[in-house]
Amino acid sequence: MTHQAVDWSRLTHAYGPADDIPGLFARLDGGQEDEKVWQDLWSALCHQGTVYDASYAALPVLADIAAGRVPGERKQAVLMAGLIAAEADTADRALYASQITELTSAAQACLTEVPVDEPMTFVYLAQSLLAFENVPVWSRQLELLNEEFEAECPECEALTCVEPGEYADECGTELHPARPEELTGTGARIHTLARDAGQSQVAEWVTRLFGRATCPECETRFAISESVTD
Structure with missing residues (x-):
């Protein structure tokens, strides 16, 4: 399953139909507007820690960003995907198994790049890694x-x-x-x-x-x- 095949209009996020999500991802280009785009994506797909059917459908896009195949910040993709993966059930984890494997590698790479004066960034990335590895409790509570x-x-x-x-x-x-x-x-x-x-x-x-x-x-x-x- 690729994100190109997703009918986003049939999915929902925090504010209703998710047909705006592909356009948001398409706006990520490494420029000054990326921060605002990520804020909008977080608000829609992971609103106050809640995830939606559109959130799971976004995992292939986030994996593409984390792997460098499309524009976007790898760390943001890993953190968002980690929160989503922490809530995924067995069926969702099976459906997106290849993407979760890629995201696991991306999380491991990101952990080695965190500046020592950003300890909470390290903690959140480690929590994402545990989510990809399906570690109970600590994938949410680290x-x-x-x-x-x-x-x-x-x-x-x-x-x-x-x-x-x-x-x-x-x-x-x-x-x-x-x-x-x-x-x-x-x-x-x-x-x-x-x-x-x-x-x-x-x-x-x-x-x-x-x-x-x-x-x-x-x-x-x-x-x-x-x-x-x-």
Whole structure:
């Protein structure tokens, strides 16, 4: 299935019929207007994190951009496709399997190019990579690396404020980062990716998110990541 064969008028996005989508993609030319075009595409296809049937149909176009076959910013294509892939069901993943494979390679390449002073760009691209690889939970929640959220104590069920990222001290919760050699699964994977890319800040955040916190109510020390996945 190629995007040229799509009847966009029969698909919908956040604002109704999606027949304007091919025209938006066609306006991407590497010029000054591209930023506005991407804003319009994000608003239509991924409005506030919601995806639509037109969003899935856009995956071949995004793969073409990511692979350099048509104009457009590779990073934007990878990020948008990652959000879409994170919501895809088994049938959609099978339908766009070849495109997702291409996008996986593009995401891996993008991760090596992120400046060290853009840690959240690295996090979002890593989250996209996990989405292409169909990793549950973290393909949507890896961005918690630098967000404030509430984790539930498994012992007393009290909610504890956690901020693993840049402002880790602001919640006042006692955090116990994992040692890198203790990390397993997704935590170990992202820590290694960050370390190898020189993203030391992200690697530090990973040790906190995949470490433990002390419940301020009952003083139980619990795994933060398990609270997220549960």
